[in-house]
Amino acid sequence: MRGYVGLDLGAVSTNLVILDEKFDIMGEWYFRTMGDPVASVREIMKAASQLLEKTEVRAAGTTGSGRHLAAALIGADIVKNEITAHARGAIHFFPDVRTVIEIGGQDSKIIILQDGQVTDFAVNTICAAGTGSFLDHQANRMGITVDELARLAATSSESVAIGGRCAVFAETDIIEKQQRGVSRGAIAKGLCEALARNYLSTVAGGKRIDPPVVFQGGVAANLAVKQALEKQLEMEILVPEHYRVMGALGAALIAAEQGDPGRPSAFRGTIIRDMEFSLRTFVCEECSSMCEIVEVSDGSRVLGRWGGRCERWVIEQ
Numbered sequence: 001m002r003g004y005v006g007l008d009l010g011a012v013s014t015n016l017v018i019l020d021e022k023f024d025i026m027g028e029w030y031f032r033t034m035g036d037p038v039a040s041v042r043e044i045m046k047a048a049s050q051l052l053e054k055t056e057v058r059a060a061g062t063t064g065s066g067r068h069l070a071a072a073l074i075g076a077d078i079v080k081n082e083i084t085a086h087a088r089g090a091i092h093f094f095p096d097v098r099t100v101i102e103i104g105g106q107d108s109k110i111i112i113l114q115d116g117q118v119t120d121f122a123v124n125t126i127c128a129a130g131t132g133s134f135l136d137h138q139a140n141r142m143g144i145t146v147d148e149l150a151r152l153a154a155t156s157s158e159s160v161a162i163g164g165r166c167a168v169f170a171e172t173d174i175i176e177k178q179q180r181g182v183s184r185g186a187i188a189k190g191l192c193e194a195l196a197r198n199y200l201s202t203v204a205g206g207k208r209i210d211p212p213v214v215f216q217g218g219v220a221a222n223l224a225v226k227q228a229l230e231k232q233l234e235m236e237i238l239v240p241e242h243y244r245v246m247g248a249l250g251a252a253l254i255a256a257e258q259g260d261p262g263r264p265s266a267f268r269g270t271i272i273r274d275m276e277f278s279l280r281t282f283v284c285e286e287c288s289s290m291c292e293i294v295e296v297s298d299g300s301r302v303l304g305r306w307g308g309r310c311e312r313w314v315i316e317q
Contacts, residue, residue, distance in 0.1 A: 001026070003055040005267060006252025007041070007074060008085065008245065009033070009066035012105030012132070013218065014040040016048055017248040018055060023092070023256065027051045028245045037066045038277050041073050049270040060267040061085075061255030063247050065106075072296045072304025073277060075268040078255040083121050085250035087111050090214045092253055093240045098210040101229065101237070102246070103199060103219035105132040110204045124203040132219045134170070134198075138191050141171055142184060153192045153224030156185030162194040170194060189224055196228035213237045216246040277303075284308060 001020060008015040014037070016029040029047050033040045045052070061078040062070040063085035071079045082102075086109065090100045100111035108131050112120040124131065132146075139149040160182050163173045170191070177187055213235060219225055220243040230237050242249060259265070268275075275298050284291045291308040305313040 001055050002058055004252045004256040005052075005057050005060040005074075006085075006248040006250065006255065007044075007060070007062045007070050007076070008064040008082075008247035008251060009037055009041060009062065009070040010064040010104065010106065010247075011066075013244075014044050015064075015245040015248040016044045017242075017245050017252050018048065018051055019249075019252045019256065023253060025242060025249065026055075028242060028248070030244050033066075037069055038073065038279070041070055042273055045074070045270060046273045049273065052270050057265050057267045057269065058261070059255035059259030059265050061251035061253075061259075063251040067251075068304065068306035069279075069294070069296060072306075073268075073272055075266040076255070077259045077265055077267070078251070080251055080254050082247055083109065083111055083118060083123075085247045085254065086216065087113060087118050087250065088253050089246035089248075089250035090216065090240070091116055092249060093242075094212055094214050094238060097212050097214050097238075099207075099213045101199070101204075101213060101215045102217040103132060103195075103215075103225070104217040105136070107131055108199055108203050108217070108219075110207055110209075112207060120207065122203050122207065124199075132217070134195055135191060135219070135222070138170060138174060141174060142187070144184070149188045149191065150222040150224060152185045153188035153222070154227075156183070156189045158183065158186045159189040159193060160186045162187070162190040192222060192224035193228040195219075196225055196232060200229070200232055209233060209235075211235050215239050216243045218244055220244075281307075284313065286312060 004019045006017045014031045014033050018027045020026050029044050031044045059077045062076040063080050067079050086102050090097045102109040108124045110122050136146050139146040163169045215237045220239045280295050284293050289309050293307045293313050295305045296303050
C-alpha cells in the first residue's frame, strides 16, 4: 500500500496518522508526550510499525510545537505550523468550515477561514485557564480523573458559577463551593462552562465566529464543554470523528499535496525504533541576535538544527 504519514508532536500529546492514496485514515495513534518527546516519537512509531512496514510512504509531514525535532527524527519531507495543519485537517472533513476551535492540553487556538484559506487566527499559550490543563488540574484537585469530570459535567442537571479567568482563582472558588456542600457534578459542569467562557473571551475575543464551526483537539471529547460553547455561541458545533489527531491528519495531507512526487521520501520508517538520538543546544555568536540553536544527531551525523533567524545552521535534507 502507498500512503502518507503525519506526525503532530506537542507538549502534552504525540499523534500519528497514516493515510492511503485516497487520503482515507488507515491508522491513528495518540500518545502522551510525558516530557520526553524523543521517547514519545520512538514509541508511537513502534506502535505503528505493523502498518508502516506494509506501507510505501510517499511523503511525511510534521507539525506541533516539536515539529522540527519530529522532522529530524523521522525524516519528514514537509514541516508546517499548527495553524496550517489544523485548518487543513478540518477542511478535509468539512470543506465549508469557517471557524476552527482547537483546545488542547497546553494551548488553544481559533482559526478563521474563508473559501478554504486561513484569514485570521489567535493562539493562547500563556494562561492555562483556556486549555485542557485547566480541567486536568481541577480534576486532580477534586480527586477524580478528567474523564470522570467530563462525565459528571455532562450528566449533571445543575451548575454553579466558577471563576475561570484564572486557574489559581478557580481552585479557590472550588474549595469554597465544596465547603458549602455543592455537588461534584455541579462543580464539574461549572468548570466546563468556565473553560468555554474563558476561551471565548480571551482566545476568541474580538473574532467573528461564523458557522460551520468545527471543534477539535483533546478537549473536544468533553461533551459539557461542547454544550457550553454551543450555548454561549448560540450555534451548532461540529466535532470530527478523529478530533484528537486533526493536526497530524493535516500534516499528512499537506505532505501529500506539497511533496515532490518525483523525489523519494526522506522518511526513515520503523528503523528509528532502534536508533539512538542525542540533543544539544548552543548559542550562535555570529551576530547580535545570539540565536539559541538546537541540534539533534544519531551519533554519526547531524540530522537537523533549528532555532536560528537565518539559514546559517539549516541542514538540507
